[in-house]
Amino acid sequence: MAETPWIILGNAIRFVAVLVLIYLVLPTFVIVPLSFSSESFLSFPPPGWSLRWYEQLIAHQDYGIALANSLKIGLPAAALATVLGTMAALGLARGNMPGRTLMTIIVIAPLILPPIVLAIGLFPIMVRLGIIGTYPAILFGHIVVSMPLVFITVAAALKSYSPTFELAAMTLGANQWRSFWHVTFPMIRLGVMVGFIFAFTFSFDEIILALFLTNSATRTLPRLLWEQLNLYMTPLVAAATVVILCITMLMLFIAASISRRSDAKQADGSS
Amino acid sequence: MKQPIFQPEVATTPPLRNTMGAAVNFIGLEKRYGIVRALMPTTLEILSGEFFAIIGPSGSGKSTLLGVTAGFIPSSAGQILVNGRDLVGEPPYTRNIGMVFQNYSLFPHMTVAENIAFPLKMRGKPAAEIDGKVARMLEAVRLSGFGARRPQQLSGGQQQRVALARAAVYDPLLLLMDEPLGALDKNLREEMQEEIKRFQAAIGTTVIYVTHDQQEAACMADRIAVMNNGAIIQIATPRELYENPRTSFVASFLGEANLMKVEQITGGGVNGCTARVLGGHIVRTASTILPATPSALLVRPENIMIGDERGSAENRFPGVISDVVYTAGSVRYRVRLGGDLVLTVRVPSRHGIVLQALGDAVTVAWRASDTIIVAEEG
Numbered sequence: 001m002a003e004t005p006w007i008i009l010g011n012a013i014r015f016v017a018v019l020v021l022i023y024l025v026l027p028t029f030v031i032v033p034l035s036f037s038s039e040s041f042l043s044f045p046p047p048g049w050s051l052r053w054y055e056q057l058i059a060h061q062d063y064g065i066a067l068a069n070s071l072k073i074g075l076p077a078a079a080l081a082t083v084l085g086t087m088a089a090l091g092l093a094r095g096n097m098p099g100r101t102l103m104t105i106i107v108i109a110p111l112i113l114p115p116i117v118l119a120i121g122l123f124p125i126m127v128r129l130g131i132i133g134t135y136p137a138i139l140f141g142h143i144v145v146s147m148p149l150v151f152i153t154v155a156a157a158l159k160s161y162s163p164t165f166e167l168a169a170m171t172l173g174a175n176q177w178r179s180f181w182h183v184t185f186p187m188i189r190l191g192v193m194v195g196f197i198f199a200f201t202f203s204f205d206e207i208i209l210a211l212f213l214t215n216s217a218t219r220t221l222p223r224l225l226w227e228q229l230n231l232y233m234t235p236l237v238a239a240a241t242v243v244i245l246c247i248t249m250l251m252l253f254i255a256a257s258i259s260r261r262s263d264a265k266q267a268d269g270s271s
Numbered sequence: 272m273k274q275p276i277f278q279p280e281v282a283t284t285p286p287l288r289n290t291m292g293a294a295v296n297f298i299g300l301e302k303r304y305g306i307v308r309a310l311m312p313t314t315l316e317i318l319s320g321e322f323f324a325i326i327g328p329s330g331s332g333k334s335t336l337l338g339v340t341a342g343f344i345p346s347s348a349g350q351i352l353v354n355g356r357d358l359v360g361e362p363p364y365t366r367n368i369g370m371v372f373q374n375y376s377l378f379p380h381m382t383v384a385e386n387i388a389f390p391l392k393m394r395g396k397p398a399a400e401i402d403g404k405v406a407r408m409l410e411a412v413r414l415s416g417f418g419a420r421r422p423q424q425l426s427g428g429q430q431q432r433v434a435l436a437r438a439a440v441y442d443p444l445l446l447l448m449d450e451p452l453g454a455l456d457k458n459l460r461e462e463m464q465e466e467i468k469r470f471q472a473a474i475g476t477t478v479i480y481v482t483h484d485q486q487e488a489a490c491m492a493d494r495i496a497v498m499n500n501g502a503i504i505q506i507a508t509p510r511e512l513y514e515n516p517r518t519s520f521v522a523s524f525l526g527e528a529n530l531m532k533v534e535q536i537t538g539g540g541v542n543g544c545t546a547r548v549l550g551g552h553i554v555r556t557a558s559t560i561l562p563a564t565p566s567a568l569l570v571r572p573e574n575i576m577i578g579d580e581r582g583s584a585e586n587r588f589p590g591v592i593s594d595v596v597y598t599a600g601s602v603r604y605r606v607r608l609g610g611d612l613v614l615t616v617r618v619p620s621r622h623g624i625v626l627q628a629l630g631d632a633v634t635v636a637w638r639a640s641d642t643i644i645v646a647e648e649g
Contacts, residue, residue, distance in 0.1 A: 167343055168376035170363040171447075172437065173393035179364075182389070186380040 028245065035238035042233050053239040063240055066224035070204055073135060073220060077142035078200035084143065085150025085199070086192055090184070092151075093158040094166070111148035118145065119212040126213060133215030141209040146202045150195035157191025158184075190258050197255040201248055292320040292477030293354040293444035300349035302335050309335045311502040312349060317479065322471055324480045324492035326524070332501035333481045337447055340479065342366050353444055364393075369438030369476070373450040375430045377422035383433050384409070384418030390441045408436040411473060412466075428459045432466065439474050446471075448480045452487065464490050485525045489513070497521050513571075518646045522569045529575070529614045531568040532647065536561060543639055550610025555585045556642035565647040572617035574641035577604060577633050584636035590614070592631045602626055606635050 030044060038048030057063055088107050092100050110118060122141050126132040165187065169179035185192075207222040214223055221244060228237050295317040302310035310332045317323045325333045338344035340351055342363035351358040358366050377386050384405050391401045409415045412432035422430055431451055438446060451467070452460045468491055471478050482488050488495050489509035496506045497520075505517045516522040519530050531548035538544040539561035546554050546568055554568055576582060593613065594605035597620065604616045604627060614635060618624075627633060 162374055162376065164372050164374060164376045165378065167341075167363070168370065168372060169378075169389070170343075171341055171366070171368060171370040172390035173364050173367075173441065174389075175362070175364050178393060183378055187378075 031238050031241050031245070035235055035242045037235040037238070040234050042235060042238065046235075053235045056236050057239045057243070060236070062224060063221070066219055066221045067243075069214075069218055070220040070222075073138050073142060073218075074200045074203040077139050077146060077203045078196050080139075081143045081146040081199040082150050082192060082196045085147040085195060086154045086188075088147070089151050089154035089158055090180070093155045094163060107151050108148045110145045115145065115206075115208040119208050122209070123212045132213065133218060135218055138210060138213040138218060138220070141213050142203040142206060145206070145209070146199035149198040149202060150192070153195040153198060154188055154191050157188040161187050190261060194255045194258050197251050197258075201251045201255075204251075205244065205248060291475055292446075294319045294352075295445060295477060295479070296350070296352040297336075297340075298350040298352065300336070300339065300351060301347045302332075302339055302344060303347040308501050310339065310346075311500075313503055315496065315503065315506070317477060318493075320475050320477055322468070322478045322480065322491060322493045324482060324488035324495045325498060326482055326485050326488045326495055327498035328483060328524070331498040333498045334449065335501070336498070337449055337479065337481050340445075341368055341370050341447055367441070367443050369441070369443035369446040371431070371434050371438050371446070371448045371451045373453045375422070375427075375434045375454075377430055377433055377437070379421070379423055381422075382418065383414065383420050383422060383425070386422060386433060387418075387437045387440050390437065394441060404440055408440045411470065412436045427455050428463055431455070431463060435467065435470055439470070439476065442474075443476060446476045446478045448478060450482055451480075452484075453482075460487070461490075467491065489525070497524060499524075515643060516569065516645055518648050519567045519569070520648065522567075522643075522645050527572045527615055527617070529570045529572060530645070531570075531612065533562075533566050533568060533644075536566070536644075544644065546644075548612070550608065550612040552588060552608065552610065552612060554642060555639040556644055557638075557640040558642075558644045560644075562644050562646070566644050567647045569643040569645050570614070570637050570641055572603070572615040573601075573619075575614060575616040575635050575637045577606070577616050577618055577627065577635055582636055583638075585639040586642065587634055587636040590633055590635050592627045592629055592633060595626060595629060597626075606633060608635070 033046055034042055034044060035053055036049050036051065037043070037046035037053070038050040039046065085107075091097070092104050092107070097103075118141070122137075123132070126137040126140075129137075131137045161184075165183055166179050169183040170176075174182060204220075205222060206220070207226060210220045210223040211226065214220060219227075221240070225237055225240055225244075228240075295315075297313050297315040299312045299314055300310065301308070301312045313336065325336065327333045335344060339346045340358075342358070342361060346359055349359070353366075353368075358368075377383075378389070381389065387405045387408050388401050391404060396404075405418065406415070409418055412435055414429060414432055414436070417425065417429070417433075422433060425433065434451070448467075452463050455463060464487060480488070480492060489512075492509060494506060494508055495512055497504045497512065499520055505512060505521050507515070512521065513525050516525065516528075519528075522528040522530060531546075531550075531552075531554065533546045533548055536544050536546040540559055543555060543557045543559065544561055546556065548554055548568060556568060576584065588608050590606040590608045592604055593607045594603075596603045600620060602618050602620050602624075604618070606614050606616055608614065616635060
């Protein structure tokens with residue numbers, strides 16, 4: 001059969017893909033059995049099983065405060081990044097102002113530039129402003145880096161809809177605001193939601209800016225983990241990591257199912 | 272005065288509209304992008320209730336004219352008078368113009384009824400009035416019972432009818448259509464042409480209809496403007512445009528055309544003109560006016576007779592059949608005359624007719640009155 005080589009090649013590619021997936025995912029999940037260890041040191045495989053580290057985690061006050069901090073920073077940062085990122089996407093994907101390419105690059109830059117550079121740059125500014133270690137400092141840092149995530153998802157959603165929808169709305173008597181609110185926003189709503197989740201997930205996992213811009217009162221969960229890891233190598237850290245992992249995966253799962261819904265909608269719309 | 276006991280019942284459903292479509296005047300309307308003129312200064316008068324088509328190849332300026340009228344593209348100079356009111360400088364949402372787009376642009380997150388209700392909602396109409404008008408519009412486009420569906424659940428033709436209803440439900444004075452049938456297949460397109468004509472007659476609005484399909488324009492329009500390179504070349508009724516095109520561009524844009532470049536032309540007056548065309552052939556026309564500009568002679572393929580040995584046609588030439596194509600209802604020949612002049616001849620295909628074969632020596636003939644002088648330009 002002439003197709004046999006192609007079948008072999010196809011299977012080979014599939015095999016490599018599975019290997020890569022295992023390579024990508026497995027190291028992350030090694031932490032899960034560690035957190036159920038019965039011993040007070042990190043070793044793989046764990047010598048025995050227990051839930052004592054999760055009990056300690058719940059009892060440990062610092063972790064509760066850090067989780068609350070992460071939410072206090074993550075939710076408003078994601079909300080503001082969503083508003084700003086959506087506005088930037090509307091302006092740059094739909095408007096026709098000069099220098100759009102350059103503006104797009106500037107908006108996306110914080111995502112591509114090394115976070116350490118941004119952190120080192122922001123640190124003296126926050127010190128000068130006298131807000132180092134406060135919520136606004138880390139909030140500002142996280143908005144800058146998570147806005148591009150919103151920008152990219154919303155711009156992609158906008159590009160999948162023809163701009164004639166907005167032109168049609170305008171001929172039908174809707175001014176710019178109403179054509180956005182009644183026509184554009186409902187069409188890109190799912191993209192905006194996915195952008196919000198990405199922005200929140202980013203802030204929730206972020207460590208470098210948190211190290212520079214928070215203090216012991218405002219420290220986030222990743223920062224607390226980092227500090228704990230330097231002092232004690234107990235499975236308590238692993239248990240806390242598993243909590244972060246679960247929250248992040250839940251978020252990404254929600255984002256993925258929203259994306260699937262919006263893809264299905266578009267497939268409907270284009271037929 | 273005594274009150275009548277019985278109120279005579281006038282009509283169970285009110286008419287779709289009472290107002291007539293607007294008279295539209297473009298005065299020196301122009302669009303420049305830097306030094307590029309997308310639309311030459313254009314002056315044009317469209318009558319109230321007229322179905323006015325604009326045709327031309329892509330980049331001819333027809334979409335620019337439409338965009339400027341709708342308010343999407345700011346004009347550089349001139350006026351757009353709709354019933355005497357200048358629209359220049361107004362945003363699209365206060366112009367009260369309806370527009371139908373090629374891709375329908377029905378809002379996917381709204382039902383059919385919500386789509387049609389949208390312009391009324393934007394105008395703050397009461398819910399009862401909106402419901403009544405939407406129902407009547409759905410009936411007018413024969414989609415009653417489809418109100419609760421999503422646009423993407425309808426066929427292309429149905430979607431275009433919804434777009435039509437949505438663009439007309441608020442009684443716009445002027446309805447713009449931008450290649451509304453471009454996305455439909457041929458049979459559906461012809462059906463929709465009748466549908467749109469019927470709809471326009473019912474609502475009485477003025478229509479400006481942009482298309483690149485000359486046949487579509489000819490079927491539907493009262494008058495057609497032919498555009499090229501940002502300027503209107505000719506405005507005429509479909510028949511006038513086909514039978515008396517002003518330029519060789521118009522002649523070849525509408526239907527098939529045999530164009531013969533004139534090398535020398537003499538005569539004029541009651542005896543017509545006599546021209547020597549490319550290839551040295553002498554062709555007689557019935558035109559009484561001797562053209563002053565470089566020109567060409569136009570003969571439509573269906574006006575040329577083939578194998579007509581004893582006829583009275585003034586122009587007759589020997590030639591050789593170089594191509595035969597049978598199309599539904601007619602045969603299209605290419606006939607090579609001396610001097611590299613090749614003419615297209617279309618003969619209706621009657622039952623049992625013996626077709627000419629490739630390489631046959633034939634005589635082609637046509638009347639002087641079927642020979643039109645056109646300007647040799649864009």
